[in-house]
Amino acid sequence: MKVLVSDNLGEDGIRMFQEASGIEVDVKTGLEADALKAIIADYDALVIRSATKVTEELLQAATRLKVVGRAGIGLDNVDIPAATRRGVVVMNTPTGNVVTTAEHAIAMMLALTRNIPTGTASLRDGRWEKKKLQGREIFNKVLGVIGYGKIGAIVADRARGLKMNVIIHDPFVTPEQIEKAGFESVDLEALYARADYITVHVPKLKNTVGMVDRAAFDKMKDGVMVVNCARGGIVNESDLYDAIVAGKVAGAALDVFETEPPGQAPLISHERVICTPHLGASTREAQTNVAVAIARQIIDFLAAGTVVNAVNMPSVTGEVLEKIGPYLTLADRMGCLQAQLVQGPIKEVVVEFCGDFRELDLSPVSTAVLKGILTPVVKDDVNFVNAHVMAQQRGIKVTETSTAESDYYVNQIIVRAITTEMESVVSGTIFGKKDPRIVKIDKFRLEMIPHGHMALIQNIDKPGSIGEIGTTLGRYNINIGRMQVGQEEEGDRNIIFLTTDTPIPEEVVAEMRQLSLVKTVTPLEF
Numbered sequence: 372m373k374v375l376v377s378d379n380l381g382e383d384g385i386r387m388f389q390e391a392s393g394i395e396v397d398v399k400t401g402l403e404a405d406a407l408k409a410i411i412a413d414y415d416a417l418v419i420r421s422a423t424k425v426t427e428e429l430l431q432a433a434t435r436l437k438v439v440g441r442a443g444i445g446l447d448n449v450d451i452p453a454a455t456r457r458g459v460v461v462m463n464t465p466t467g468n469v470v471t472t473a474e475h476a477i478a479m480m481l482a483l484t485r486n487i488p489t490g491t492a493s494l495r496d497g498r499w500e501k502k503k504l505q506g507r508e509i510f511n512k513v514l515g516v517i518g519y520g521k522i523g524a525i526v527a528d529r530a531r532g533l534k535m536n537v538i539i540h541d542p543f544v545t546p547e548q549i550e551k552a553g554f555e556s557v558d559l560e561a562l563y564a565r566a567d568y569i570t571v572h573v574p575k576l577k578n579t580v581g582m583v584d585r586a587a588f589d590k591m592k593d594g595v596m597v598v599n600c601a602r603g604g605i606v607n608e609s610d611l612y613d614a615i616v617a618g619k620v621a622g623a624a625l626d627v628f629e630t631e632p633p634g635q636a637p638l639i640s641h642e643r644v645i646c647t648p649h650l651g652a653s654t655r656e657a658q659t660n661v662a663v664a665i666a667r668q669i670i671d672f673l674a675a676g677t678v679v680n681a682v683n684m685p686s687v688t689g690e691v692l693e694k695i696g697p698y699l700t701l702a703d704r705m706g707c708l709q710a711q712l713v714q715g716p717i718k719e720v721v722v723e724f725c726g727d728f729r730e731l732d733l734s735p736v737s738t739a740v741l742k743g744i745l746t747p748v749v750k751d752d753v754n755f756v757n758a759h760v761m762a763q764q765r766g767i768k769v770t771e772t773s774t775a776e777s778d779y780y781v782n783q784i785i786v787r788a789i790t791t792e793m794e795s796v797v798s799g800t801i802f803g804k805k806d807p808r809i810v811k812i813d814k815f816r817l818e819m820i821p822h823g824h825m826a827l828i829q830n831i832d833k834p835g836s837i838g839e840i841g842t843t844l845g846r847y848n849i850n851i852g853r854m855q856v857g858q859e860e861e862g863d864r865n866i867i868f869l870t871t872d873t874p875i876p877e878e879v880v881a882e883m884r885q886l887s888l889v890k891t892v893t894p895l896e897f
C-alpha cells in the first residue's frame with residue numbers, strides 16, 4: 372500500500388508510516404495541483420492538512436485512492452460528496468489540536484489588548500512609545516464567545532481563569548448545558564450589546580460566513596475587540612476594516628483569512644490589527660497529536676479496514692454495511708431534514724423502527740440520524756464515531772424504539788425531534804432496493820426524494836397557489852427540477868417540495884413568503 376503525505380506532517384506520524392509493515396510512504400509537500408494530479412494514481416492513501424485541495428478533478432485521477440486523512444479538523448479543502456461518490460473514505464482528527472487553538476485565541480486577545488506586536492515593531496524601529504501603546508486590562512471585562520463547541524468551551528474556561536465575565540452564544544447548545552458549565556447563555560443581540568471582547572469559534576457554514584458583518588458591528592459596544600481563530604470569512608473583512616477605521620472596533624486579532632495567504636490587504640496593514648498566518652493549530656504538541664492520530668487511523672484502515680473518525684462512513688464491517696447502507700443514507704437525510712425544519716435547540720431525538728427490518732442490526736442507523744442532525748451545525752466535525760458524544764455534549768437525549776407495526780409501508784423509520792419550542796415528526800422508507808424517500812412530515816403524506824437544493828413550502832390548497840410560486844421562481848430564472856405535493860391528512864393546507872437546479876437566493880425566498888397563499892418557505896440543502 373502506498374501513502375502520499377502532501378502537506379507538512381509531524382515527524383512522529385511519518386515515522387509510524389515508515390515502520391508499518393506493508394506500507395510505503397512518500398512525502399511530497401507543496402506540489403502544484405497539476406503535479407499532484409499527475410502522481411495521485413499511484414497511491415492508496417493521501418495525508419493532508421489545509422494546503423492540499425482534494426477536488427473532484429483530483430479524485431477522478433486518483434484511481435487507486437481508498438482514503439484521505441486530514442491531520443487536523445477542517446475539511447473545507449476536501450470535496451467530501453465527490454469522495455463519497457467515488458467510495459473514498461475521508462477521515463480527520465477532531466480533537467488533537469483543540470487545546471492549542473483555544474490557547475492561540477487567548478494569546479491573540481492578550482497580545483491585542485496589550486499592544487505586544489505593535490510594541491515589538493516599534494522598539495525594533497528604535498522608538499519608545501509608552502504613552503501611545505497603553506493597553507487595557509481584561510480583568511472583569513465581558514468576553515462574548517460565539518460557538519460553544521470543543522474550542523469555544525476551552526476558551527471560555529481559560530478566560531474564566533483570567534477572571535473575565537464570559538457570556539456565550541450557541542443556538543445549538545441548550546442554555547442548561549452552558550449554565551451547567553457555569554457560563555451565561557445569551558442571544559446574539561445581547562452578546563453584541565454587552566461584550567468588550569468577542570471571539571468566534573463556529574465552523575465555516577453557509578449561515579456563518581459573514582455572520583459578523585456591518586450590521587453586527589453596529590450592534591456592538593464602542594471600542595470592542597474582535598478575535599477570529601476559527602475560519603476566514605466568518606468575520607467579514609471589509610466590514611471589519613470599515614468598523615476599525617470608524618473607531619467602532621478598537622482592534623482585531625486574526626489567525627484566519629477569507630483568502631489564505633491574504634497578501635497585502637489594507638486590513639492586515641492596519642495598526643489596530645494583529646495577525647498570524649493560520650497558526651492556531653501550530654504547536655509541537657498539537658502537530659504530534661494529529662500526526663500520530665492520522666497515521667494510526669490510516670495504517671489500521673489499510674491493514675484491516677477499520678474505520679475511525681470518518682466523516683462519510685460509519686465504523687462497521689463491510690458485510691453489515693452492505694445490508695444497512697440504504698437505511699444509513701435515509702437516516703442521515705432524515706436527520707439533516709429535521710435540523711433544517713425545527714426551531715430552537717433540539718433537546719430530544721426519538722428514532723422509531725416500525726415494521727420488518729429482516730433482523731438487521733440497526734444501531735448505526737440512529738447514529739446516522741444524529742450525524743444528519745448535527746452536520747448542518749458542526750459540518751465536518753461530526754462523524755459516525757462521535758455523533759452520540761456530540762449529541763450528549765449538546766444535551767440531546769436519544770431514544771430508540773421498535774415495533775412490528777408499520778402503516779402503508781413494509782417498514783419505515785420515524786424520527787421525532789423535540790426542541791425547546793416544538794416537536795417535528797418525519798417518516799421515511801426505502802423504495803426499491805436503495806432509494807430513500809421521506810413519506811410523511813408531521814400531518815402531511817408525500818413521497819419526497821431528499822437530495823440537492825430544495826424548498827419546503829406550506830400553502831393554502833387553492834387554485835393558483837402553485838402557479839404563483841412557479842412564476843416567482845421563473846422570474847429569477849430558477850429552474851424547478853422536481854415538485855412534490857403533500858396533502859394535509861385533515862385540513863386545507865398543502866406542503867410543496869421543490870427541487871431546484873440552483874439554491875434559491877434569500878431575497879427570492881423572502882419574496883415567496885409574501886405570496887398571498889403561501890404560509891411558510893423553508894430552504895433545504897442535502
Ligand SMILES: NC(=O)c1ccc[n+]([C@@H]2O[C@H](COP(=O)([O-])OP(=O)(O)OC[C@H]3O[C@@H](n4cnc5c(N)ncnc54)[C@H](O)[C@@H]3O)[C@@H](O)[C@H]2O)c1
Pocket residue numbers: 444445468469472517518519520521522523540541542543544572573574575578579600601602626627649650651652653748749752
Ligand atoms: N485556527 C486554526 O488553526 C483552527 C484549528 C482548529 C479548528 N479551527 C476552527 O475553529 C472552529 C471551531 O472548531 P471546534 O473544533 O470547536 O468546532 P465544534 O464543531 O466543536 O464547535 C463549533 C460550535 O459552533 C456552534 N455553532 C454552529 N453554528 C453556529 C452559529 N450560527 N452561531 C453560534 N454557534 C454556532 C456549534 O453548535 C458548535 O457547538 C472551526 O471553524 C474550526 O475549523 C481553527
Ligand SMILES: O=C(O)[C@H](O)COP(=O)(O)O
Pocket residue numbers: 420421422442443444445446468649651652653
Ligand atoms: O482545521 C484545522 O485543524 C486547523 O485549521 C489547522 O489547519 P492546519 O493543519 O493547516 O494548520
